[in-house]
Amino acid sequence: MRIVFDFGGVVFRWHPASFLARVWPHRVGSLEQGVEVAAQFFQNYEGDWGLFDQGLIGADEVVRRIAARTGWPQGEVAAVVRAVPDELMPVPATVVLIRDLLAAGHTLHYLSNMPEPYADHLSASYPLTEWFTSGLFSGRIKQSKPHAEIYQMAERHFGGDPQDLLFLDDHPANIAAALARDWQAVLFTDATSVRRELVSRRLLNG
Incomplete structure (x- = not known):
């Protein structure tokens, strides 16, 4: 996944x-x-x-x-x-979730609305290349969520079928846009709740 x-x-x-x-x-x-x-x-x-x-x-x-x-x-x-x-400090529980998903063999990407100066800061300050295979920042590609164009770009960039992408985002409009592209999607409220959902989908062990 x-x-x-x-x-x-x-x-x-x-x-x-x-x-x-x-x-x-x-x-x-x-x-x-x-x-x-x-x-x-x-x-x-x-x-x-x-x-x-x-x-x-x-x-x-x-x-x-x-x-x-x-x-x-x-x-x-x-x-x-x-x-x-x-x-923009890392959320510790999400970092643990990322590590557990990597250990379970999943491929991780990111899709973030982020102005370019902040994208540069995050890229320089945190191990994004260790956590994620690839990702897209809105400020670098001149598109943003929830517009369909950024999801189309993400599909090409991440590879695979849309149905094989599971999106975690905290804005309902962004989730709705992903679902409209036939992605799977979970509204993020906190890492604990998302972990339970991933366990129920058999993507993580309980």
């Missing part, structure tokens, strides 16, 4: 509300506020941030656009953009 991992919120820590509460304590005093501010800042990974994800604009331009759109000072917006790499 070829198992395909999303990165943010799956392999690497990504919880925008708590992230913004740490980086912008003067603007975000609670997780509830963090959810509201994150919706403005990241636009559900569409808009300005979606272009950044796809590698169509760079960090300086996304800062300029977010500041112009929201009225937040450019320096504060830039501080958030700079802080993202430090937020």
Whole structure:
């Protein structure tokens, strides 16, 4: 089985509300506020941030656009953009899951919406080539989930039939797009729940 991992919120820590509460304590005093501010800042990974994800604009331009759109000072917006790499720390339970899947003989790939500067950081900082046979970052290929084009590119890149790909992602829209391409898919909530699902599919021993 070829198992395909999303990165943010799956392999690497990504919880925008708590992230913004740490980086912008003067603007975000609670997780509830963090959810509201994150919706403005990241636009559900569409808009300005979606272009950044796809590698169509760079960090300086996304800062300029977010500041112009929201009225937040450019320096504060830039501080958030700079802080993202430090937020993207490996999730220990997912790393254990990756190692167990490799030990069970599965081939692992990744398919991640990730701006190019952050993709470069992850590639340089963590053993991606040990964990994964291959992968695609949206910022490098100028396509992003949940658009069908990135799944088509992934099928060609990973090889095999779509039915032999099992996708783990924490966004329902990305899961739905994978299922529409005849992939198998599991919505990731936490590594423990996904492990139980993989055991039930006889992809891991209980």
